[in-house]
Amino acid sequence: MKTRNRRQKTEDRRPRTEDRKADTQDTKPRVRLGLSRVGITNLRTLIQTTWRGHTFRFTPEVEVTIDLTSERKGVHMSRLIEAITQTLEDEAQKPGRSIEEIERRILERLLERHQYRRGDVRMTTDLIVFKRTPVSLKKTMESHRVVVTVTKEGARFTKRLKVTVLGNTVCPHSMLTAKKPHIQRAIGELEVETAYDTYVSLEDMIKCVEKSFSAEVYTLLKTEDEKQVVKNMFENPKFVEDVVRDMLRNAKRTLPKCRIRAKAISQESIHRHDVIAEGTITT
Amino acid sequence: MKTRNRRQKTEDRRPRTEDRKADTQDTKPRVRLGLSRVGITNLRTLIQTTWRGHTFRFTPEVEVTIDLTSERKGVHMSRLIEAITQTLEDEAQKPGRSIEEIERRILERLLERHQYRRGDVRMTTDLIVFKRTPVSLKKTMESHRVVVTVTKEGARFTKRLKVTVLGNTVCPHSMLTAKKPHIQRAIGELEVETAYDTYVSLEDMIKCVEKSFSAEVYTLLKTEDEKQVVKNMFENPKFVEDVVRDMLRNAKRTLPKCRIRAKAISQESIHRHDVIAEGTITT
Amino acid sequence: MKTRNRRQKTEDRRPRTEDRKADTQDTKPRVRLGLSRVGITNLRTLIQTTWRGHTFRFTPEVEVTIDLTSERKGVHMSRLIEAITQTLEDEAQKPGRSIEEIERRILERLLERHQYRRGDVRMTTDLIVFKRTPVSLKKTMESHRVVVTVTKEGARFTKRLKVTVLGNTVCPHSMLTAKKPHIQRAIGELEVETAYDTYVSLEDMIKCVEKSFSAEVYTLLKTEDEKQVVKNMFENPKFVEDVVRDMLRNAKRTLPKCRIRAKAISQESIHRHDVIAEGTITT
Amino acid sequence: MKTRNRRQKTEDRRPRTEDRKADTQDTKPRVRLGLSRVGITNLRTLIQTTWRGHTFRFTPEVEVTIDLTSERKGVHMSRLIEAITQTLEDEAQKPGRSIEEIERRILERLLERHQYRRGDVRMTTDLIVFKRTPVSLKKTMESHRVVVTVTKEGARFTKRLKVTVLGNTVCPHSMLTAKKPHIQRAIGELEVETAYDTYVSLEDMIKCVEKSFSAEVYTLLKTEDEKQVVKNMFENPKFVEDVVRDMLRNAKRTLPKCRIRAKAISQESIHRHDVIAEGTITT
Numbered sequence A, B, C, D: 001m002k003t004r005n006r007r008q009k010t011e012d013r014r015p016r017t018e019d020r021k022a023d024t025q026d027t028k029p030r031v032r033l034g035l036s037r038v039g040i041t042n043l044r045t046l047i048q049t050t051w052r053g054h055t056f057r058f059t060p061e062v063e064v065t066i067d068l069t070s071e072r073k074g075v076h077m078s079r080l081i082e083a084i085t086q087t088l089e090d091e092a093q094k095p096g097r098s099i100e101e102i103e104r105r106i107l108e109r110l111l112e113r114h115q116y117r118r119g120d121v122r123m124t125t126d127l128i129v130f131k132r133t134p135v136s137l138k139k140t141m142e143s144h145r146v147v148v149t150v151t152k153e154g155a156r157f158t159k160r161l162k163v164t165v166l167g168n169t170v171c172p173h174s175m176l177t178a179k180k181p182h183i184q185r186a187i188g189e190l191e192v193e194t195a196y197d198t199y200v201s202l203e204d205m206i207k208c209v210e211k212s213f214s215a216e217v218y219t220l221l222k223t224e225d226e227k228q229v230v231k232n233m234f235e236n237p238k239f240v241e242d243v244v245r246d247m248l249r250n251a252k253r254t255l256p257k258c259r260i261r262a263k264a265i266s267q268e269s270i271h272r273h274d275v276i277a278e279g280t281i282t283t
Helices: A002-013 A077-093 A099-111 A172-178 A202-210 A223-235 A240-254 B002-013 B077-093 B099-111 B172-178 B202-210 B223-235 B240-254 C002-013 C077-093 C099-111 C172-178 C202-210 C223-235 C240-254 D002-013 D077-093 D099-111 D172-178 D202-210 D223-235 D240-254
Strands: A035-044 A047-051 A054-058 A061-068 A118-132 A139-153 A156-170 A183-195 A259-266 A274-282 B035-044 B047-051 B054-058 B061-068 B118-132 B139-153 B156-170 B183-195 B259-266 B274-282 C035-044 C047-051 C054-058 C061-068 C118-132 C139-153 C156-170 C183-195 C259-266 C274-282 D035-044 D047-051 D054-058 D061-068 D118-132 D139-153 D156-170 D183-195 D259-266 D274-282
Touching: A035 A077, A035 A118, A035 B240, A047 A077, A047 A099, A054 A118, A061 A077, A061 A099, A061 B274, A077 A099, A077 D139, A099 A118, A099 A139, A099 A156, A118 A202, A139 A202, A139 D077, A156 A202, A156 A223, A156 A240, A172 C223, A183 A202, A183 A240, A202 A240, A223 C172, A240 A259, A240 A274, A240 B035, A274 B061, B035 B077, B035 B118, B047 B077, B047 B099, B054 B118, B061 B077, B061 B099, B077 B099, B077 C139, B099 B118, B099 B139, B099 B156, B118 B202, B139 B202, B139 C077, B156 B202, B156 B223, B156 B240, B172 D223, B183 B202, B183 B240, B202 B240, B223 D172, B240 B259, B240 B274, C035 C077, C035 C118, C035 D240, C047 C077, C047 C099, C054 C118, C061 C077, C061 C099, C061 D274, C077 C099, C099 C118, C099 C139, C099 C156, C118 C202, C139 C202, C156 C202, C156 C223, C156 C240, C183 C202, C183 C240, C202 C240, C240 C259, C240 C274, C240 D035, C274 D061, D035 D077, D035 D118, D047 D077, D047 D099, D054 D118, D061 D077, D061 D099, D077 D099, D099 D118, D099 D139, D099 D156, D118 D202, D139 D202, D156 D202, D156 D223, D156 D240, D183 D202, D183 D240, D202 D240, D240 D259, D240 D274
Parallel strands: A183 C183, B183 D183
Antiparallel strands: A035 A061, A035 B274, A047 A054, A061 A118, A118 A139, A139 A156, A156 A183, A183 A259, A259 A274, A274 B035, B035 B061, B047 B054, B061 B118, B118 B139, B139 B156, B156 B183, B183 B259, B259 B274, C035 C061, C035 D274, C047 C054, C061 C118, C118 C139, C139 C156, C156 C183, C183 C259, C259 C274, C274 D035, D035 D061, D047 D054, D061 D118, D118 D139, D139 D156, D156 D183, D183 D259, D259 D274
């Protein structure tokens, strides 16, 4: 098997300072059970990507996990770290085009150092998007939480992309009955799962969410912009249920074939609790 | 269908102040998609249970969600709240024996007020367990995070119970090579999924986790107790992988038939990041 | 000095199992600096209070700290824990009337076991308050985060009480210019500092905050209640600055003499960021 | 007064689209109380600094607050945002040398747009520091949380710098009595307050904290490195009290004159709760 051969060679290359015989990780565990995910989490590092001539830098939280057979006591955690650090050193010479490309390289590097059948690399970071305010057209920077995960299962790579975007809901029921709605901040989450090679842009995903709220929100708003945002709100009253359905529909229309999960949480202004809605479709 | 008949009657009993015609929730949504989970979350309330003559009080965080067909715009959120508050009022007269019993009653109450096919009630709270310290035998109170979820799907009730318990790991590799291990706090999570009627004790689940660490931990430790705990640590070096395997084995041995998920996170004392392991079995 | 005498006796009573000579804590530290706060934190326990014939149970997060002179290496942490557990055992016989009474007893108990000049006990918990909805007059339970701290400095006891209460803000500027305001959830924090013997009710503090928002919020709201809450909102547009000023004024009017700090955070529905205001007065 | 004149001119330059007469913020508040801090918080943006020829990029969380007199109802929040965005646009041409330099510019920009006597800009971000592992000398990236605050009070600028650094404690008491210590991760916080012009390096502050733990920690550790770290641990048993005293002493020795606050939290491996110590000195 190709994977095994590749590993074989790497084993030989491993530094002599790590004496195989002494490695507790390679002994048999007392309880013979395989584990699905073993690795490191909450690691913060610095990565850079280059896309259309621009360099982007992120300091994501990273999680790397692999499966473990019932015949091995433990994972060599330092090899997971080395797969990350050496991939990042390569980036200094030849930066990846995207977070998922760097994650794929980490998984490939790791396979040269450690046996596994299924592995995951996940990075969570903030993505800054530049926008113009709706009326005064001033430049504004908007920040969104993104999570990018690449999974290698046997020879197959898949990916999951998730964006968390802020917006709002305007209650259609109180709008209808009293013309006076309650309004509140809402959080939209859109996650897609697809083949590694399918191109899905995080920016497109963010737009799918933004367009599903009663109104888009902005960091900077001059008085005339604020009036427009509030006007949009009153013209688009929506339950969280509507936000989720619109996220699913927007994602279906604009993104390539994938499995889509959408969730919205409304931080109710008339209640202490939150309201949620969730739905999934496969396109 | 029984469910529907039951609902029919309830509809008639609904207070007249809520005019059916004005209810935006009951109109057709613009985007015809069914949603899997719609409801309220992060609600804090007060519940009490009575078990073996003792009354227990909790102030859990509550989440209640139901599915929604593609033909209805929204869920009547106030009926979800009423299902909770009226169940809790009943408790004053006749307290449930467990959190899951109260959750089941909420789901049943809710069905009298709102149509759904699948519904979930989840409560997250702290469970206090009384213990004796290992040598001085002093009384000590230990607190553990528990999550109890009851699901109704059609006529069938199932439940998920999860406990989060603190302990520690002592590195077996550094113990072996240098007699000097690094030691750290670790977090164990054990979750079981089973039929509603299968009796699973949260206290038994907590014990399964506690016994899987290098040593059990205590809120109060006199010098002689502390010596014992540290002695236990040095005699039981464990990777997180070992902790997870022991949690699975302990759960398999002591709990009734169920699906079991175990996870351990080690807050490494020699690293900035954490180490994790996860596994699942069905017994 | 009375305190010292009292301590003297306690020292003699200390169990023999803890050998004074072996206690590293009592040696001189290498760096001779006194410390202001040393102790335990994030401890979860179970306490009960009895007030007007009712028993209340809480599982607060507890922090206990004392100062440490430059001549002692460390604090005997287990004595802090014992001061807590033994005070709580007393409660089984004779429950305190309030959280602060229990905290005072912990500080007194602790002085019998450990020398200190300044000590603090802080408990953070959820307080459930019963209310009626504004129109349908249904019973509803509302939960608020409270923090109660008692400080002993020499012979003097003082206390700090803090409540965190949810509500909302309705923008007066957009209300004025367009009749269409943006509305959002807001968080109000009110903290008072006063002598231990001054009676301040947490419930009164909560009311001071609730009345400062554009409208009070409720866990349960039937349609007619919701209309009233939204009506209140539109009739009381407020900036966070207004909310803070009203909290300070309400506290000044209804609470006894004390130092008051008020803070409001508005989770803007038109922005990704939050808006805050803070102010203090001494009455 | 210079400040007022400067403001005067700016007022005239303000865009006409914002009609002074309509500005609710400039009316008198109903309750005449001045507020100490009013502004925006939890804003995420992108900043870059240039230092010794290198460009650093951060996406900090930003808080900007100013005081408000009893004669003005509210702060013009959009001007706070504009002070940030326009300072950041300048950076594209002429990047600041440090986070505090950018914060000072924001405060100066803001004074051209909004009257205040006291203003604060605070940024919270992750700082990546490159290190070599102790024995194998491999390159490793370490991430630390930093908070940088610049305050303008009248004409005077001051700053506060805070670093949060991970390490560990090894119990000296159990080490002494049983040669078997309990060990755990610990968190060190060091904060200094000084004049704006006093140069304090965040990297030096991080070193002060790292050297105060039982051992420094690393993201990457090969077996031989890990042995060295564990050896360091066993040779340097420390209570959190010792960690705080060493942080204060290290800061006193290596940093310029300032007020220093140090705090350590130990995530006990034998307890469910944490242990803390805090101290302050002025050098």
